[in-house]
Amino acid sequence: MNILKKIRILLACLTLFSVKIKAQDVSINIINQPATLTQGSALGRVMVDICNNDGGSRNAAVGKLRPLISFPSSLVGNTVVPITFVGWTVLSNDGQSIRLENTVAIAPGECSHIVLGYTGVNIGGPLTVTGTMGFNGPQTVGNLTGNDNSTTSITIAAGGTDSDGDGDPDVSDPAANDPCSWGVGQVVANATLVWRNADCDGDGVTNYAEATGLDGNPATTADNTDPKSACSLNITQVTLMATSSGDCDGDGVTNKDEINGLDRNPLATFDNTNPLDLCSYNAVDQVIANTSQTWRTSDCDKDGNTNFTDPNPKSPTANNDVLTTSFGSTGSVNVLLNDDFLPNITLSITRSGGTAQGTVTFSPTTGFMTYSPLTSEQGSTVSVSYIVCNTAVSPSVCANAVVNITVTGSSPRLSITKAVSSGLYSLFDNFTYTLTVNNTGSVPTSGMIIIKDTLQMGLALVSATVNTGWGCSASGQLVTCTRTNSIPAGGSSSVTITVAALQAGTFYNKAGVYGGGDPVAINGSTAAQSNVTTTFVAQFSVRVTLKVFLKGAYNPTDGLMQDNLRSQGLIPLVQPYGKGAYADIPHIGPDEITTSDVLAVTGNNAIVDWVSVELRDKNNPTSILASRSGLIQRDGDIVDVDGVSCLRLMNISNNSYYIAIRHRNHLAVMSALSYPLSDACFNLIDFTSPSVSIYTKPNTDPEFSAYPMMDVGGIRALWGGNASPDRFVIYQGPNNDRTFVGSVILTDPNNTESLNNYMVNGYLRADLNLDGNTILQGPNNDINLLFNEIFTHPENAEKLNNFIIFQQLP
Structure with a gap:
């Protein structure tokens, strides 16, 4: 081998060795735990291991690794969250896929552990969870891409046991036996009907209505509320009695009292308020004491x-004031002292009316009004109406009130009142006018005092009192009375004139007074004027002598009715029928009026109550020709407003009539025969006696009863117990009278605890036994009378609660 080849081999080996010591493989591995999760459980976990497989000394650098783990959204929805991720930061997470980046270097041969959580939303699987290794910039040198991907699978199975039925399986429920405690594993669709219809937070809205909102869809969360928070509700979804004793809006009223209202019935919304609105x-x-600082x-x-x-924090209020001042001086009063408004530069007070003619000023920054009267106002009372406004808001908030001003001075001032004798009058009857002159000035009168009274055509002067220092005369219809005797300051003097009714009709009359040193009332043009009186004179009349008992007040032991209403001062002086609470009972003509003296009588002739007597056409008893209210005594006699005379009905001629008697909480009756009547007290018609025939409806009529009156030991009395404005008495069923009695008790504003045995005192239709107290439950309650009448009725053989006693009138 030549030297060049050896060098080449050596360089190749060095190159391979160099690559090997710089290589850095990073791997990802994911594992499910558990592999199968119960639907609704939030305990799903996927473990992710990121490992540095480098065999040398190179770390996986900070910020280099960016693994991405993706879950099947069809199973988990968007519920993926990081559980354990020390050394990592989350770059993105849409609830289905999550990407992280390392914030700590991973040493060679070491692994970093990540735990991700998810909730089993929908049943299905197994489906794949994918882990993919990503990098910030180029891959690490020597990375093996085969280690950059890892998969596992998850399965969502049907939910397991849900002991408390709240839709959160026991496996994920933080309190498996408490239906009002659940976690993110709850699936509303899996909740039981009991849970759905319950009200965990006591706000009167069912759990299901809160969880699904106004549109009934739990997925559209904008209108959903929290079933576990009494301060989270849509008020229009209230269907249950609220029980929450909290106070969400801090107005000092518990949530339950706001939602349930004064009648403690959340469905009767007229008196309910909003627990989320502090106003x-x-x-x-x-x-x-329980209100919040807010x-x-x-x-x-x-x-x-x-x-x-x-x-009055909910209503801007101004109250009337009084001021006393004298002529020649300026009086002042702080009109804001008893108003809700406070003195302020943003306040305005302006005059809006009144009778005062003097000079008025207002100061909004102090609240004071000043008044300087005129000479002519001495000895009189004048008024200034004002409007006060807070102009700091838009629009301004205002209220109205009146200052009544008494002006004193050094002159006598005259005023006059006129009264007509009470009673019914027919053609050629005499009646009286009483004229009372008052000196409201600060000094006695001086000189002659003159009364002028022009009688309406059809009236004629008969006589006048002569023992009070007055002298009277008539010239045609003008009656003039004079007096020279002085009337002291603050004193008064009266004269009574008797007139004869020469015509039938309605007579209106007033009088004037002047003189006596009054600086204003100096002649007939400036005379002080009296009130207007009204007197009705009938063309003819008839009288009737009647007796009847009211079962509600009747005591069979002594054969008399109780007069508790009278003894407690509850009977009104003016008859009650044909108006207000008793508009259902007809009344023809002007109101009958009695006196305190009549109601002061005790014993057998003491007054029990007002009744209404009708005269009906002898040929058509459905036709009411006349009616009049009279007073019924303890012994059953019906008398006129004087408490003594038999009842007189005006403008009806001598003839035969059917006679009907009504009372405000008893069933009415009518005679079966017509009786001849004249303008004289006739023989007694005694409705308490079985010998007097009483009308019944035809036996083909579904409302027929053979018992138009109740038999009480051989004595007859009107059926009592009619607490509602209708023609029947019923204990149980639609429009029953027991409910009407209960409504009076439970809606009384003073019955704050909604007690059944609470007592309401007053002149009330629901006071069935006429003792002045309406009681639903307890001693002397009004329900016992109603119950006994229904269950002892001769025609209620089956003792039915819903048996009906019908009124027998044509």
């Missing part, structure tokens, strides 16, 4: 006064 709440449920420093009604210091 939406029912004030009766609020506990100020609520306290907010201004819900935008009146410029923060909630915590605002007496």
